[in-house]
Amino acid sequence: MGAGQTPYGDHPTLGIKEMFNAALGDAMQSVDRGVDPREIQAAYVGTLGSGGFQIGQPGALVAGYAGLPPIPVYHLENACASGGFALLAGVTAILSGLYDLVLVAGMEKMTDLSSAAAKYWLGVSGDTEFERLAGLTFAGLFALTAQRYMLDYGMPRETLSRVAVKNHRNGALNPKAHLRRAISLERALAGPPVAHPLNVFDCCPISDGAAVVLLASEERARSLTDAPVFLRGFGSGSDHLALHSRDSVTSLRASRKAAEDAYRMAGVGPGDVAFAEVHDCFTIAEIVAYEDLGFAQPGQGWRLIEEGATTAEGRLPVNLSGGLKAKGHPLGATGVGQAYEVFNQLRGEAQAPERQVRRGGLALTHNIGGIGGTAVVCIYEGGEGW
Amino acid sequence: MGAHVSVPMYQRSVGQRYRLLGQRCRGCGRVNFPPAGACMYCGSRDGFDEAQLSGRGKIYTFTEIAPGGAPPEFARQAALTGSYIVAIVELAEGPRVVAQLVDCTFSDLQVGKEVMMVVRRIYVEEGVVRYGYKFRLA
Numbered sequence: 001m002g003a004g005q006t007p008y009g010d011h012p013t014l015g016i017k018e019m020f021n022a023a024l025g026d027a028m029q030s031v032d033r034g035v036d037p038r039e040i041q042a043a044y045v046g047t048l049g050s051g052g053f054q055i056g057q058p059g060a061l062v063a064g065y066a067g068l069p070p071i072p073v074y075h076l077e078n079a080c081a082s083g084g085f086a087l088l089a090g091v092t093a094i095l096s097g098l099y100d101l102v103l104v105a106g107m108e109k110m111t112d113l114s115s116a117a118a119k120y121w122l123g124v125s126g127d128t129e130f131e132r133l134a135g136l137t138f139a140g141l142f143a144l145t146a147q148r149y150m151l152d153y154g155m156p157r158e159t160l161s162r163v164a165v166k167n168h169r170n171g172a173l174n175p176k177a178h179l180r181r182a183i184s185l186e187r188a189l190a191g192p193p194v195a196h197p198l199n200v201f202d203c204c205p206i207s208d209g210a211a212v213v214l215l216a217s218e219e220r221a222r223s224l225t226d227a228p229v230f231l232r233g234f235g236s237g238s239d240h241l242a243l244h245s246r247d248s249v250t251s252l253r254a255s256r257k258a259a260e261d262a263y264r265m266a267g268v269g270p271g272d273v274a275f276a277e278v279h280d281c282f283t284i285a286e287i288v289a290y291e292d293l294g295f296a297q298p299g300q301g302w303r304l305i306e307e308g309a310t311t312a313e314g315r316l317p318v319n320l321s322g323g324l325k326a327k328g329h330p331l332g333a334t335g336v337g338q339a340y341e342v343f344n345q346l347r348g349e350a351q352a353p354e355r356q357v358r359r360g361g362l363a364l365t366h367n368i369g370g371i372g373g374t375a376v377v378c379i380y381e382g383g384e385g386w
Numbered sequence: 387m388g389a390h391v392s393v394p395m396y397q398r399s400v401g402q403r404y405r406l407l408g409q410r411c412r413g414c415g416r417v418n419f420p421p422a423g424a425c426m427y428c429g430s431r432d433g434f435d436e437a438q439l440s441g442r443g444k445i446y447t448f449t450e451i452a453p454g455g456a457p458p459e460f461a462r463q464a465a466l467t468g469s470y471i472v473a474i475v476e477l478a479e480g481p482r483v484v485a486q487l488v489d490c491t492f493s494d495l496q497v498g499k500e501v502m503m504v505v506r507r508i509y510v511e512e513g514v515v516r517y518g519y520k521f522r523l524a
Contacts (some may be wrong), residue, residue, distance in 0.1 A: 143449035194455035
């Protein structure tokens with residue numbers, strides 16, 4: 001019944017405490033009939049803790065700053081899916097009947113770090129013993145996926161750049177996105193190389209940011225707003241941490257398991273999804289996600305990009321927010337920020353009319369940790385009349 | 387700042403890093419590498435016998451890491467060589483490993499090409515040079 005987010009980007013004057021507090025304030029403001037923060041019964045905070053300045057108990061740090069003690073605070077860490085798993089922890093607490101109003105937050109402070117330190121922290125969530133010691137970060141791992149995907153399915157290199165072009169175009173319209181500018185296909189193809197075939201424009205930026213959602217039981221939500229957004233299904237999964245220990249490098253089992261469970265719980269299928277926010281940390285990840293989420297058959301995901309099916313005007317808009325690629329990817333914030341985007345869209349409150357999704361249908365969010373060591377999928381529905 | 391693998395932790399895996407020692411599942415007979423608590427193929431937890439891998443394999447997928455894509459502990463290597471190549475290699479006995487490919491250029495490579503394990507310098511941490519497996523074209 002409430003959701004808030006700081007703009008993602010480079011915030012030299014804001015730390016995790018200030019960003020969390022700002023996102024909480026934004027979320028409280030979104031509650032139509034207002035909510036007293038003292039009514040929040042528990043907080044679930046997702047963050048990797050980049051930089052290492054508060055690896056232990058970051059939840060207590062930020063909750064204390066925002067005046068929330070003495071409620072219980074949980075810190076959840078699943079790399080880039082920390083926010084998604086914090087969300088599910090809050091959801092299951094509500095469903096258990098223990099609480100009827102909880103806070104879920106995701107946050108990450110990344111721009112305080114030097115380039116070398118940022119790369120170190122971006123790599124700590126992969127398999128350290130074997131993958132990392134081959135000289136790989138996640139860019140390298142997704143490059144291995146992209147290379148094999150192109151070979152197996154005949155996808156041209158340009159398709160990857162078309163993902164970046166699409167998401168930059170969407171991000172340009174999102175006032176809370178980090179990279180608010182459209183890019184041409186020529187520019188996207190000509191970026192400095194990172195890990196062949198991926199270049200800089202295939203990679204999400206390094207961003208600061210926080211997002212907060214307020215979750216309530218249906219009864220409680222209806223007392224606080226006339227326009228709640230309903231979570232109809234959710235699922236999560238895991239896989240071997242190391243990519244080389246998996247059967248496939250072009251499909252993520254954790255995503256498939258999460259999606260299957262979410263669809264089953266909601267009693268729907270991929271065809272019922274009207275728009276989606278998917279985890280596009282690298283351009284290839286969005287194409288793989290189309291297949292793992294059932295939007296396309298294995299090997300056919302790239303054709304959705306070529307057909308324009310997932311643009312803002314397409315039949316299944318994906319990453320209207322700009323996605324991780326253009327909105328930014330403050331690791332722990334991402335899974336919660338996706339819920340923030342869906343909350344606004346399903347209430348008809350996207351910040352600009354040109355980025356508001358058409359009415360009707362369900363929304364899906366997809367959040368993965370690293371290269372799919374963990375994954376979360378959620379399916380949302382708007383309130384009456386949506 | 388680099389990937390932190392302490393000397394004792396590294397020491398525990400030298401059998402894998404120097405000699406590609408794997409384990410054969412007592413349930414299904416297939417070879418796992420690196421060692422695991424349950425067989426990655428059949429899920430059996432009935433135990434394993436040591437299995438020496440041949441070091442021969444084929445390129446499954448590969449990439450060329452530019453200096454901008456290298457983790458900090460490999461930044462010096464990338465700066466000196468301009469880039470380096472990393473591949474997933476499918477070993478003859480079945481398991482896949484990820485490792486650098488050496489003594490070749492990117493244009494020499496394609497998926498399916500045969501490679502052979504070599505021991506090379508990996509990186510330096512805590513003042514100790516770490517050696518381990520890489521691969522070259524067979």
